[in-house]
Amino acid sequence: MTTIAVAETPLSLGLLRLADTALVHAHRLSEWCGHAPMLEEDLALANIALDLLGQARALYAYAAEVEDAGRTEDDLAYLRDAPQYRNLLMAELPKGDFAFTILRLLLLAARDQPFWKAASGSRDATLAAIAAKAEKEAAYHLRHAGEWVIRLGDGTVESGRRMREALAALWPYTGELFEADVADRALIEAGVLPDPADLRPRWEAAVNRVFAEAGLARPAECWMHSGGRSGRHTEHLGHLLAVMQHLQRAYPGATW
Amino acid sequence: MAETPMPLWEVFIRARTGLAHRHVGSVHAADAEMALQAARDTYTRRGEGLSIWVVPSAAIVASDPAEKDMLFEPTASKPYRHPTFYTVPDEVGHM
Numbered sequence: 001m002t003t004i005a006v007a008e009t010p011l012s013l014g015l016l017r018l019a020d021t022a023l024v025h026a027h028r029l030s031e032w033c034g035h036a037p038m039l040e041e042d043l044a045l046a047n048i049a050l051d052l053l054g055q056a057r058a059l060y061a062y063a064a065e066v067e068d069a070g071r072t073e074d075d076l077a078y079l080r081d082a083p084q085y086r087n088l089l090m091a092e093l094p095k096g097d098f099a100f101t102i103l104r105l106l107l108l109a110a111r112d113q114p115f116w117k118a119a120s121g122s123r124d125a126t127l128a129a130i131a132a133k134a135e136k137e138a139a140y141h142l143r144h145a146g147e148w149v150i151r152l153g154d155g156t157v158e159s160g161r162r163m164r165e166a167l168a169a170l171w172p173y174t175g176e177l178f179e180a181d182v183a184d185r186a187l188i189e190a191g192v193l194p195d196p197a198d199l200r201p202r203w204e205a206a207v208n209r210v211f212a213e214a215g216l217a218r219p220a221e222c223w224m225h226s227g228g229r230s231g232r233h234t235e236h237l238g239h240l241l242a243v244m245q246h247l248q249r250a251y252p253g254a255t256w
Numbered sequence: 257m258a259e260t261p262m263p264l265w266e267v268f269i270r271a272r273t274g275l276a277h278r279h280v281g282s283v284h285a286a287d288a289e290m291a292l293q294a295a296r297d298t299y300t301r302r303g304e305g306l307s308i309w310v311v312p313s314a315a316i317v318a319s320d321p322a323e324k325d326m327l328f329e330p331t332a333s334k335p336y337r338h339p340t341f342y343t344v345p346d347e348v349g350h351m
Contacts, residue, residue: 038262040283040294047297144293151286 002252004071004079010186011124012066013086014193016076017229019059020087023077024237025108026052027244031095041098044144048105051137058130078248082237089228090173092237099152099162103170106145106210111177112138114202118194127192146210153214160215167216175224177203264313265291267298269305277309285310 006012029049036042060073090108095101116138119131152159178196180188187193211218227233247254262284268277280299285291291310300308319327331337 038284040285040298043301044293044297047301144297147289147293151290 002079003081003084004075005084006063006067006071006076006080007069008183009066010183010190011192012063013183014187015059015063015066015127017086017088019056019063019076020085021091021108022052022059023056024085024087024240025091025104026050026056027240028091028093028095029101029105032098032101037098045101048137048141048144051134051141055130055134055137058133062126062130074248078245082233082241083231085228085233085237085241086231087228087237088173088176089225089234090170090176092228092234092240093170093173094236096166096169097162099159100166100169102145102148102152103163103166105141106149107170107174107177107207109138109141109145110203110206111196111199113142113206114199115194115196118199122193123191142206146206149210149216150213153211153216163214163216167219171219172222173225176226176228179226179229181229262286265295265310266313266316267291267295268309268311269295269299270307270309271304272306277307280304282313283310 006016008016026049029045029052032045033042033049036045056077057073060076064071064073064076088108090104093100093104113135116131116135120128120135122128122131149163153163154160178200180196184193184196188195208218210216263286264282265285265288266282267280269280270277283291283294283298285294288310292308295308295310296305299305
């Protein structure tokens with residue numbers, strides 16, 4: 001079986017972290033296709049998954065260009081194994097129930113929106129262009145997820161219980177959203193990507209506002225999971241990739 | 257626990273500036289804000305719209321199909337109401 005690893009510079013690693021999170025999250029959202037609680041939401045989740053897939057494609061294409069090893073966006077998506085993936089752990093967790101899916105979307109979109117807004121002023125022109133498009137998409141994801149969380153958190157006894165359970169399960173994965181290692185620092189100092197520490201107040205304000213309206217208590221400070229951005233994943237990512245990469249693995253080089 | 261069915265909303269989309277909003281279909285949603293989002297996600301996926309209206313379906317007052325003869329038949333014998341009996345000079349252009 002062919003497995004590739006990208007030569008990691010700060011920029012290629014930074015791009016893979018963004019692209020992998022978008023792709024893996026898109027896959028989890030796409031798992032609702034045909035299964036969402038109502039037709040309208042089925043379309044909404046598929047639309048959001050396609051937004052994220054589009055972001056992932058642009059980022060992979062740029063990462064392949066930066067690597068300059070003759071690889072394509074498809075090679076990066078389909079030929080890397082789990083240890084080569086650099087996504088946030090939160091994105092790879094199984095889709096769970098609708099409360100879990102929509103709360104995860106809120107937590108990620110509340111970081112994506114200010115992230116892409118800031119990145120649209122990047123000194124890297126390609127990244128700035130990708131960010132300008134992604135920011136509008138993330139703004140809608142944030143609104144859509146927020147309105148659902150408010151209604152489910154402050155809805156029936158059961159919807160409130162499920163939302164509180166989802167919050168307890170997801171909260172320990174929020175720390176990774178604001179990590180910055182040596183590679184991130186290099187990109188931040190070069191003006192290529194925003195500093196996650198600068199985004200945190202915007203994220204806090206967005207999620208706190210939704211939690212207040214949803215009647216959800218913000219969880220206490222706790223131990224945070226970490227590792228996805230360095231290739232140390234949960235057992236769930238391998239299963240996800242087995243499904244997502246099946247066609248290319250079974251029929252290498254297959255095209256439409 | 258008895259579940260309340262999601263209310264139905266009628267969706268109107270305005271495709272371009274200067275056009276009227278046109279009825280495109282309906283969506284289920286718990287309230288007005290969610291109905292707008294559902295309409296956006298369901299009916300504007302191919303760049304169809306610049307503006308969306310949603311109206312509770314219950315707020316639409318409809319004519320009775322059984323009364324269509326009474327309501328609409330009488331106009332069939334009044335062709336003189338159509339502006340087809342005079343020619344529009346070319347200089348007038350599109351009316």
